[in-house]
Amino acid sequence: MEKPHVAVVPSPGFTHLVPILEFSKRLLHLHPEFHITCFIPSVGSSPTSSKAYVQTLPPTITSIFLPPITLDHVSDPSVLALQIELSVNLSLPYIREELKSLCSRAKVVALVVDVFANGALNFAKELNLLSYIYLPQSAMLLSLYFYSTKLDEILSSESRELQKPIDIPGCVPIHNKDLPLPFHDLSGLGYKGFLERSKRFHVPDGVFMNTFLELESGAIRALEEHVKGKPKLYPVGPIIQMESIGHENGVECLTWLDKQEPNSVLYVSFGSGGTLSQEQFNELAFGLELSGKKFLWVVRAPSGVVSAGYLCAETKDPLEFLPHGFLERTKKQGLVVPSWAPQIQVLGHSATGGFLSHCGWNSVLESVVQGVPVITWPLFAEQSLNAAMIADDLKVALRPKVNESGLVEREEIAKVVRGLMGDKESLEIRKRMGLLKIAAANAIKEDGSSTKTLSEMATSLRGF
Ligand code: UDP
Numbered sequence: 001m002e003k004p005h006v007a008v009v010p011s012p013g014f015t016h017l018v019p020i021l022e023f024s025k026r027l028l029h030l031h032p033e034f035h036i037t038c039f040i041p042s043v044g045s046s047p048t049s050s051k052a053y054v055q056t057l058p059p060t061i062t063s064i065f066l067p068p069i070t071l072d073h074v075s076d077p078s079v080l081a082l083q084i085e086l087s088v089n090l091s092l093p094y095i096r097e098e099l100k101s102l103c104s105r106a107k108v109v110a111l112v113v114d115v116f117a118n119g120a121l122n123f124a125k126e127l128n129l130l131s132y133i134y135l136p137q138s139a140m141l142l143s144l145y146f147y148s149t150k151l152d153e154i155l156s157s158e159s160r161e162l163q164k165p166i167d168i169p170g171c172v173p174i175h176n177k178d179l180p181l182p183f184h185d186l187s188g189l190g191y192k193g194f195l196e197r198s199k200r201f202h203v204p205d206g207v208f209m210n211t212f213l214e215l216e217s218g219a220i221r222a223l224e225e226h227v228k229g230k231p232k233l234y235p236v237g238p239i240i241q242m243e244s245i246g247h248e249n250g251v252e253c254l255t256w257l258d259k260q261e262p263n264s265v266l267y268v269s270f271g272s273g274g275t276l277s278q279e280q281f282n283e284l285a286f287g288l289e290l291s292g293k294k295f296l297w298v299v300r301a302p303s304g305v306v307s308a309g310y311l312c313a314e315t316k317d318p319l320e321f322l323p324h325g326f327l328e329r330t331k332k333q334g335l336v337v338p339s340w341a342p343q344i345q346v347l348g349h350s351a352t353g354g355f356l357s358h359c360g361w362n363s364v365l366e367s368v369v370q371g372v373p374v375i376t377w378p379l380f381a382e383q384s385l386n387a388a389m390i391a392d393d394l395k396v397a398l399r400p401k402v403n404e405s406g407l408v409e410r411e412e413i414a415k416v417v418r419g420l421m422g423d424k425e426s427l428e429i430r431k432r433m434g435l436l437k438i439a440a441a442n443a444i445k446e447d448g449s450s451t452k453t454l455s456e457m458a459t460s461l462r463g464f
Contacts, residue, residue, distance in 0.1 A: 002106070002107045003033065003034065003035045003106075003107070004033065004034055004035070004107050004108075004109045004461065004462065005034070005035050005036070005037060005102065005106040005107055005108040005109065006024070006027070006034055006035075006036050006037075006108070006109065006110045006111075006112060006461070007036075007037050007038075007039065007099055007102060007108055007110070007111045007112070007129070008020055008021070008024055008036055008037070008038040008039070008111075008112045008113075008134075009038070009039050009041070009088070009095055009111070009112070009113040009114060009117040009120045010038065010040055010041070010114045010117065011041065011084045011085075011087070011088050011114040011115075011116040011117050012040075012041050012042050012043045012084060012087050012088070013084060013272070013273075014049050014050050014053070014272045015136070015271070015272050015360065015362055016084065016114050016116060016136065017040065017050050017053065017054075018053055018241060018362075019114075019134070019136030019210060019239065019362065020038075020112065020114050020134045020136065021038060021053070021054075021057065021061065021063075022239045022240065022241055023112075023134055023136075023208065023210070023236065023239050024036045024038065024061055024112075025057070025058065025061070026236070026239055026444075026454065027454060027458065028058065028060050028061070030451065030454060030455060030458065031455070031458040032060070033462070034060075034458070034461075035060055035061075035062070035106070036060065036061045036062070037061075037062045037063075037064065037102055037106075038061060038062065038063045038064065039064050039066055039094070039095050039098050039099070040054070040063060040064065040065050040066060041066050041069070041087055041088050041091035041094075041095070041117070042065055042066065042068045042069075042087075043068060043069060043070070043071055043083075043087045044068055044070065044071075049272070049340070052245055053245060056245060064098060066091050066094040066095065066098070067091075067094055069087055069090040069091055071083060071086065071087055071090075079182065079188070079189055079190040079193065080380060080381065081116060081182070081190060081193055081194075081197075081381070082189060082190065082193050084116045085116045085118075085119070085193065085197075088114075088116055088117045088119055088120070089119045092119050092120060095117075095120050095123065096120075096123050099111070099120075099123050099127065100127065103127050103129075108127070108129055109129065109130060109461050110124075110129055110130040110131065110132060110461055111123065111124040111127075111129045111130070111131050111132070112131075112132045112133075112134050112208070113131070113132070113133060113134065114133075114134055114136070115133055115134065115135045115136070115137075115197070116197075118133060118197065118200040118203070121133070121200065121203050121204055124204070130205045130206075130460075130461065131203070131204040131205055131206075132204050132205060132206045132207065132208060132231075133200070133201065133204050133206075133207045133208070133231075134208045135207060135208065135209045135210070136210050136361060136362070137209065137210060137211075137361040137382065138209065138210075138211050138216060138219070138361055138382075138385075138386065138389065139170075139209050139211050139216040139219035139220045139223060139235060140168070140171045140216060140219050140385060140386075140389055141180070141361075141382050141385060142201075142207065142209055142219075142223060142233075143168045143169065143170065143171055143219050143222070143223055144168065144179075144180070144198075144382075144385070145194075145197065145198040145201050146198070146201060146223060146226060146227060147168055147169070147226070148194065148195055148198035149198075151166065151168070152195065154166060155183065155186060156186060162176055163176075166179075168219075169218075169219075169222035169223075169225075169226065170216075170217075170218035170219040170220070170221060170222030170223070171218065171219050171222075171389075171393075172388060172389060172392050172393035174385065174388060175388070177384065178384045178385055178387065178388040179384070179385065180194070180381060180382040180384065180385055181380050181381060181382075181384070182194045201231065202230075202231070203231075204231050205230070205231055205232065206231050206232040206233070206234055206457060207231045207232075207233055207234065208234045208235075208236050208457075209233070209234070209235050209236070209237070210236065210237035210238065210239050210361065210365065211235050211237045211238070212235055212236075212237050212238060212439070212440065212443035212444075212448075212449055212450045213235055213443065213449040213450070214436075214439035214440075214442070214443055214449065215237075215238075215368070215394075215436065215439065215440070215443075216235070216389075220233070220235050232457075234453050234454065234456075234457050235449070235450060235453060236450045236453055236454045237365060237443070237444075237450055238365040238368065238369055238440050238443065238444065238450075239365075239444075240344070240362060240365050240366050240369055241344055242344070243342070243344050243345055244341075244342035244343050244344045244345060244346075245342075249337040249338070249339075249340060249341055249342075250341070250342040250345070252335070252337065253296060253335065253337060253341045253342060253345075253346055254342065254345055254346070254349065256296070256335045257296065257346065257349045257351040257352065258349075258351070260294055260351035261294075261351065262350045262351060262353070263350070263351070263352070263353030264293075264294050264351055264353055264421070265294045265295065265296055265349075265351045265352050265353060265354075266288075266291075266293055266294065266295045266296070266352075266353070266354040266355070266356055266375075266417055266420070266421055267295075267296050267341075267343075267346050267347065267352050267354070267355045267356070267372075268284075268288070268295055268296065268297040268298065268355075268356040269297075269298040269341060269343060269355075269356075269357065269358075269363070270298075270300065270357075270358040270377070270379060271357075271358050271360040271362075271363055271379075272360075273300075274300070274358040274360075274379045274380070275300050275301070275302060275303040275305070275379075276300075276302055276303075276379075277302055277303075277304060278302040278321065279407065280302075280407055280408065281299075281302040281321060281322075282323050283407060283408060283409055283410045283413065284297075284408075284410075284413060285322055285323050285326050286323065286410040286413075287408075287409075287410040287411070287412070287413025287414050287417065288330070288333075288334065288413065288414075288417065289326065289329060289330055289333070290410055290411070290413070290414035291413070291414040291417035291418050291421070292333070292414075292418070293333075293417050293418065293421045294333060294334060295330075295333065295334040295335075295417075296334065296335045296337070296341065296346065296352075297334060297335070297336045297337070298337055298338075298339065298340060298341045299318040299319065299321075299322070299336055299337070299338055299339070300318050300338075300339055301316040301317070301318040301320075301321055302321050317338065318338045318339060319336065319338055322336070343363070343366060344366060344370075347366050347367060347369075347370040347372050348370050352370075352372055353372070353373075353420075353421055354372065354373055354374070354375065354417075354420045354421050354426075355367045355372045355373070355374050355375070356374075356375040356377055356417070357374050357375070357376065357377060358377050358378060358379045358383055359374070359376050359377070359378045359383040359384075359386040359387045359390070360381070360383060360386075361382075361386055364386050364390060365440075367433075368396075368433070368436050368437060368440050369437065369440050369441075370437065371430075371433050371434050371436070371437030372433065373396050373397060373398075373420060373426060373429045373430055373433045374390055374391075374396065374397035374398075374420075375397065375398050375399075375400060375416050375417065375420055376390065376391055376397050376398070376399050376400075377400070377408070387399065394432065394436065395428075395429065395432055396429055396432050396433040396436060397429070398416050398419055398420050398429070399416075400412050400413060400415075400416045
């Protein structure tokens with residue numbers, strides 16, 4: 001019998017490619033009767049990390065790189081989501097062509113698109129396929145999408161007290177400063193884009209989220225109650241890579257960690273493209289040094305745009321921007337690697353005892369899966385929301401204080417690093433993170449909540 005096919009459309013950028021493909025691998029692992037074809041939009045030449053990753057896919061996933069597009073007409077280059085969405089929209093003619101061609105030669109049953117590739121959902125209707133959005137993020141973020149009309153009313157109200165946190169059903173109350181970046185300028189293009197995108201969540205048959213019941217039960221239950229049936233909501237996480245691939249610094253990081261005491265090293269990383277200003281970069285360097293704690297820091301060249309490294313490969317040597325003499329002074333205390341480290345292996349190493357993270361959702365899930373407590377350092381997108389969730393709700397993270405100019409000063413950095421990496425203060429945080437680690441492992445066991453959810457969805461695909 002002909003294998004049922006699922007077509008998948010990620011968005012450009014490593015962290016919108018990997019999650020949806022890891023989801024595809026998980027679906028195939030549980031239900032080998034499917035075949036998956038993935039159409040990958042790209043901007044300019046794809047980063048080597050994306051290419052290296054695609055080469056590791058099993059033969060049951062066919063991946064096709066679409067002709068790369070150029071982004072000459074971005075209305076606001078500082079809004080990453082818009083850049084990503086535009087690049088997918090410019091690729092829509094290629095996606096349609098490939099999808100139609102696939103439908104003519106295979107039994108395609110469903111189309112799964114990344115949240116920023118929602119423009120492709122229209123093709124599902126045209127070709128009579130079931131359609132799904134894959135949100136590689138939290139139920140709390142999905143709540144913001146589903147409650148966006150109500151939220152917009154609250155935020156636009158002139159009588160609103162700015163200090164009063166906002167209640168989103170099932171979630172920890174959100175302070176203004178912790179709302180996703182686009183919410184900080186209600187007349188900006190980023191916010192308008194968010195509201196537009198939120199309408200698209202009513203289009204598909206289902207929405208997958210990379211979270212699990214035991215992590216966000218309040219938000220998931222409240223959403224199910226609010227959405228009532230369509231789209232169906234599927235918490236299927238935690239879905240993360242088994243191991244990081246495609247980097248030269250891997251061996252150096254792991255060999256260095258092998259020589260360190262258990263739980264003694266703070267891993268410092270701002271995801272696949274987060275950058276700091278030169279001033280903040282210096283404060284971080286001095287703060288780490290001042291803390292006296294061991295660290296493994298993945299450095300990226302400073303920039304005035306927080307997401308500067310996201311879609312383009314790094315061209316400058318980031319080590320050149322470190323304070324004078326830093327490497328020499330800290331050579332016994334820390335290891336500094338340029339641009340990339342094998343994060344999954346680093347977090348899974350027994351020497352790693354803490355993670356100073358920009359709180360991208362993948363990084364959050366990876367620290368939960370490995371049971372590593374966090375120091376939150378959100379930069380862009382919905383990272384501040386994730387930071388609020390893990391620090392204020394789940395209480396598995398510490399938040400450094402930011403001064404009036406938006407800077408985290410070196411003394412504050414040293415204080416939180418000592419707090420997390422010290423024995424006493426971090427004990428409770430560590431214990432709670434340990435419990436989440438167990439819950440995460442349980443969710444994806446054979447009879448776990450996320451496994452059952454995914455199987456339920458696969459059954460409905462088979463009957464289509
Ligand atoms: N990553 C990595 N090495 C690095 C930086 C990032 O392997 O030096 C991986 C990390 O494991 C995670 C992803 O890149 O899977 C980053 O995703 P996240 O959602 O945390 O942040 P984003 O890159 O989207 O800002």
